[in-house]
Amino acid sequence: MMRLGTRASTLARTQSAxxxxxxxxGGEGDSDGFQLVNVSTHGDRDRTSPLTRIGGTGVFVSAVREALLAGEVDVVVHSLKDLPTLPADGIRLAAIPVRENPADALVTREGVSDLAAIPHGGRVGTGSPRRAAQLxxxxxxxxxxxIRGNIETRMAFAERGELDAVVLAAAGLLRLGFEARIAESFDPWQFLPAPAQGALAVEVRDDLNPESDLARALSELDHAPTRFAVTAERALLRALEAGCSAPVAAFSEVSADNRLILKAGVYGRNTTIVxxxxxxTPVTAASAExxxxxxxxxxxxxxxxxxLAEEWLA
Known part of the structure; x- marks a missing residue:
């Protein structure tokens, strides 16, 4: 039986399953063929401190990777936007499945239809400096x-009327079946998402037998256009030496003729660079990087x- 390491949140377990x-x-099996193994991370244990204070990049990743290296699990799954851009010793990024909707989405209190309808001086929740800057x-x-917390916790701020709206990744809402809660989905070319938002990362130990059934299944799961797009986004993030909590946004797509389009933004309080x-030429992994x-x-x-040095959220 395959053991798959995951954070214990509902979203993480849904993605991992x-x-x-x-x-x-091939998507048709049931849980008899695998076991989800919950791993508690620093980011899960500290649900109140801003991510910029507790470590930012890697705060949801390190413990899951440690379980993989220790042989406690065979595969681990992350939201790729949480993954540090530098490779980890002994671990291989074996598959990046097809990307879910990369956009940011607005969940509002009753009576508010979209961002434009929020009253003057309205209150909008987010834990992301990138989202704060674009808002x-x-x-x-x-x-x-x-704000911090899982998807349900953050949506509740708007549903109870404590906030006029909250901004969340559309991918998480869709994966959990909350599409009806989305009041407005922002155009990712205009309201730029986090690098690799909406994509998943599947990691294994780098000594996995390349002829094994698992290795072959991972190869089939990998989606080349998604891999090329997020490779470009993450290469930009790494070159900027910015973590996942920095006010950096990037979005890329591979066109029908196999060309890569990449747009990025860095946000300051008085200046924005987009x-x-x-x-x-047709995109490759090397050209995307x-x-x-x-x-x-x-x-x-x-x-x-x-x-990148400016502070957006207290």
């Missing part, structure tokens, strides 16, 4: 309220380093 079903029986660009009058690039690094270099030359 979906991956497990793909690996066990303030769109609506400078809003009060941005730092850049876009397109590849001239290069595209991310090149766009980051352009942004750094325009002053992005100073913006």
């Amino acid at each position: 979906w991956v497990a079903r793909q690996l066990v029986a 303030m660009l769109a609506r400078p009058d809003l009060e941005i309220v730092p 850049r876009e690039s397109r590849t001239d 290069a595209a991310g690094r090149a766009l980051a270099k352009d942004m750094l030359a325009s002053g992005a380093r100073n913006l």
